[in-house]
Amino acid sequence: MTGNHTPPLIEMEALTHGFWRSRIMFAGVELGIFDALARKPMTEEELTAELGYNRRAVGILLGALGGVGLLEVDDNRYRVADRWAEILVSGGAMSQTHLIMHMRQMWDSWGRLDDVVRTGRRRQLPPLNATDEEARVRAFIGGMHEGSRPSARELAARLDLSGVNRMLDVGGGPGTYCIELARRRPELHATLLDRILPLEVARENIEAADLEDRIERRLGDALTDDYGENYDLVLISQLLHAYGPQENANIIRKAAEALRPGGRLIVNEFALLRGRHAPACAAVFGVNMLVNTDEGQTYTADEITGWMRDAGLVDLGFEDLVCRSTIFHGTRPVG
Numbered sequence: 001m002t003g004n005h006t007p008p009l010i011e012m013e014a015l016t017h018g019f020w021r022s023r024i025m026f027a028g029v030e031l032g033i034f035d036a037l038a039r040k041p042m043t044e045e046e047l048t049a050e051l052g053y054n055r056r057a058v059g060i061l062l063g064a065l066g067g068v069g070l071l072e073v074d075d076n077r078y079r080v081a082d083r084w085a086e087i088l089v090s091g092g093a094m095s096q097t098h099l100i101m102h103m104r105q106m107w108d109s110w111g112r113l114d115d116v117v118r119t120g121r122r123r124q125l126p127p128l129n130a131t132d133e134e135a136r137v138r139a140f141i142g143g144m145h146e147g148s149r150p151s152a153r154e155l156a157a158r159l160d161l162s163g164v165n166r167m168l169d170v171g172g173g174p175g176t177y178c179i180e181l182a183r184r185r186p187e188l189h190a191t192l193l194d195r196i197l198p199l200e201v202a203r204e205n206i207e208a209a210d211l212e213d214r215i216e217r218r219l220g221d222a223l224t225d226d227y228g229e230n231y232d233l234v235l236i237s238q239l240l241h242a243y244g245p246q247e248n249a250n251i252i253r254k255a256a257e258a259l260r261p262g263g264r265l266i267v268n269e270f271a272l273l274r275g276r277h278a279p280a281c282a283a284v285f286g287v288n289m290l291v292n293t294d295e296g297q298t299y300t301a302d303e304i305t306g307w308m309r310d311a312g313l314v315d316l317g318f319e320d321l322v323c324r325s326t327i328f329h330g331t332r333p334v335g
């Protein structure tokens with residue numbers, strides 16, 4: 001590492017070496033190290049015996065996890081650092097282990113960024129067997145649930161839900177938003193449209209929230225299937241970045257047509273608010289879509305409101321939500 005601590009070099013080092021730290025954290029989750037050490041603090045030898053990995057490698061990895069502060073050591077026994085435990089250990093209310101595994105699964109596709117920029121095409125990964133595909137979708141959708149809870153709560157608190165009795169959540173995934181909105185308004189009945197595996201994760205979350213009688217899961221394709229009609233509210237959250245402009249214009253047109261006159265469309269996205277470079281998190285998230293989808297990217301506020309305007313919606317506007325995302329709203333005109 002460089003001994004020169006001028007600010008640009010410190011920043012450079014954070015960028016060049018940052019992935020080392022990401023990767024050891026991913027390994028701690030993926031290899032069950034944090035979960036095992038949360039059950040009981042262990043020495044290097046005890047953990048190796050418990051998990052059956054390579055002794056030398058376990059020692060080096062534990063040292064690094066301790067070095068960056070994710071683990072602490074007492075009397076040669078490692079344990080998860082108190083302030084990290086609720087995040088890094090699976091199963092708790094604040095756990096982020098699905099999100100961390102989802103990020104770990106992005107490793108290969110991000111490693112091909114140069115190729116994608118040279119050719120304009122992402123390299124298709126070989127199809128996964130059914131078990132690995134289920135694990136991939138569970139990490140993705142479970143990670144969405146862990147990551148979206150604060151913004152879902154904030155949206156539910158901010159939206160005026162009076163008169164909202166029927167809503168449609170297009171690409172609703174784990175059901176995080178439907179659940180928070182239904183909790184907020186007891187009269188609300190929601191339909192969550194998504195694919196088969198996300199709907200399975202949604203079922204577990206909806207049951208845990210005791211909302212099976214008010215949230216219906218509907219298997220469908222947001223690009224080709226009809227959305228139904230007469231909804232008071234349609235929500236499209238974190239879906240548009242997976243698709244190209246034509247598909248998004250089509251999704252928004254179908255959503256607008258599914259509203260009753262006076263009904264509202266809410267779009268939640270990591271939107272670009274100044275040029276294509278700000279906020280930085282939305283600009284960088286666009287690269288995630290570049291390497292993981294055929295046509296996805298992040299879009300500007302003008303592009304998103306443009307699709308809403310073209311779909312005939314009025315009273316258009318947008319505002320920041322929490323967690324760096326933006327909510328766009330529009331209304332289907334009456335008459």
Ligand SMILES: C[S@@+](CC[C@H](N)C(=O)[O-])C[C@H]1O[C@@H](n2cnc3c(N)ncnc32)[C@H](O)[C@@H]1O
Nearest residue numbers: 144148171172173194195198221222223237238
């Ligand atoms: C990034 S997740 C967002 C989940 C949720 N709306 C949220 O904001 O937390 C995108 C979701 O859209 C779903 N999705 C993507 N394309 C879809 C399609 N063509 N039809 C139905 N669902 C789709 C995915 O399965 C996934 O659950």
